[in-house]
Amino acid sequence: MDLPLSDFRKMEVAEFDTSKLLAHASKQAAERGYHRFPIVDVDSHHYETEAIDEILEYMDDPVIQQLARSARQATAKGPGVLSPGGVGYQDMGGRVMRYSVRGLEKTPKDRHRDIHLAQRWMDAIGIDIAIMFPTPMLQLGLHPQVEVEVALARAYNRWLCERVLAHEPRIRSMLYLPFNDADASYKMVQEFGATKGVVGFMVTSARYRPVHHNSYMKTYALLEEMNLPLAFHAGYNWNDQTVGMMNKFISVHALGFVFYNMVHLANWITNGLPERFPKLKVLWIESGLAWVPFMMQRFDNEYMMRSSEAPALKKLPSDYMRDMYFSTQPMEIKDLGMLEQTFRMLKADTQLLYSSDYPHWDFDLPSTIYDLPFLDETAKRNILGGNAMRLFNLDMPVGKMAAAE
16 A cells, blocks of 8 residues: 655655755766865855744843743744745745755754754855855844844844854854844944954845944944945845735745845945945845846936935946945846846956855755856856955865865
């Protein structure tokens, strides 16, 4: 008698292992010779909610801590489908099994679970250094209580530094900034800016605080002084009235992950922040690349007609954009001719950084860059690792140093 499908799934789950899941990626890495040069992933993720009990131990406010613990218990018993993304969009209706079975994967007890899981996918894909971000917390900037964002952000940052970054040099992070509180963001940079494994700071883009507000200037100045890049990580908000007019997740994902970064970049340039902080390195993450040429052309055209409204600028908006950094994922590759022009316009050889966005449903392997026919070997190596090593002042991985020699 044949086993029912549910029993087959149980057997698959019991044997689930990230290394096996990424067997084809490992084959790609070997065939393309990634061992010959460093590969840095500037945007990968873990699910911090799996360690929420540990994270809450680091929370200073006992009241918010208790509220968080009670909410944790309530959520564990609930249906988990009440949020806009909670009805099967991110896991493609259950087809992306690494979401549902990740919690069952077995790891040794010698180091933190997140370290082992990260090493497995990094080794399989061919990644030497991964800059890791949270996942559910990317929506924290929309929380109605600012003090909750601050408390969770500090607890998470302390946990990440002590439990993960301190024990694995291959994992780095740009720590979460509670951007709804400018003073708390400044203190966060002061407290963690020199901590092991911290290579910069990250703002979640789905929020409603303008980046040019004067309260943020001291934070930008401190980041510039410490030579720490600032990243804006894209996200979406289906509850936004504009985005809410879309009735399909494909539309929300296509536009929502671009919209907020476009707004922040427009404000950043037209308000003269590149002139005020010329040495502050800015990175735009997980909004793809197709929007960059549009922004360059559109704002250059507007600036030439209304330059009096941006008196701080000394060059075209597109020139300031070419001084910024962009991550590749999710890279639009349907038209290679247009992609090549996009690379040219943003100076990809020096300003573009590879990102996988693993383990999300739309993650990109290094081959998305390595296999592009219009890139020479030097450009491939720069985008896959060299640019990130320069931006974040990273040391060459020991194994790759020997290979290079």
